[in-house]
């Protein structure tokens with residue numbers, strides 16, 4: 374049995390304010406909006422995070438993400454697109470979703486705070502480590 378709340382929305386087992394759908398993708402209002410008009414874009418098939426989602430599914434989803442950003446842009450001054458993966462990153466619903474968040478001048482939301490590298494050496498080491506992992510990931514996912 375699939376206990377996923379977003380699968381239940383896809384299957385109309387629980388209600389949602391559906392604003393767009395096609396064969397592959399569903400868009401509905403987030404029930405607790407950061408700002409009014411906050412949308413969630415999801416694939417109709419269940420994938421937990423972006424990490425294991427097939428590329429063809431992501432292609433379908435990201436094109437609808439752009440379309441919905443164009444929609445939200447018409448009702449706001451700017452648009453944030455957010456996507457959380459795993460609990461540590463704030464993912465509470467384990468069905469891939471993109472947040473499309475309307476933003477307005479002086480809407481009171483703060484951006485992510487930036488940290489600093491302690492030294493240039495630390496920054497360069499981080500870049501080297503990441504470049505190594507990029508190669509590893511490319512080898513694992515040719």
Ligand code: 5GP
Nearest residue numbers: 378389401402403404405457463464465466
């Ligand atoms: P996450 O933290 O996983 O990135 O975001 C999950 C989002 O789903 C939250 O913004 C939350 O408000 C929204 N959400 C959770 N349950 C429901 C629901 O039953 N219906 C709708 N429309 N949104 C939901």
Ligand code: ZN
Nearest residue numbers: 377380419468
């Ligand atoms: Zn699901």
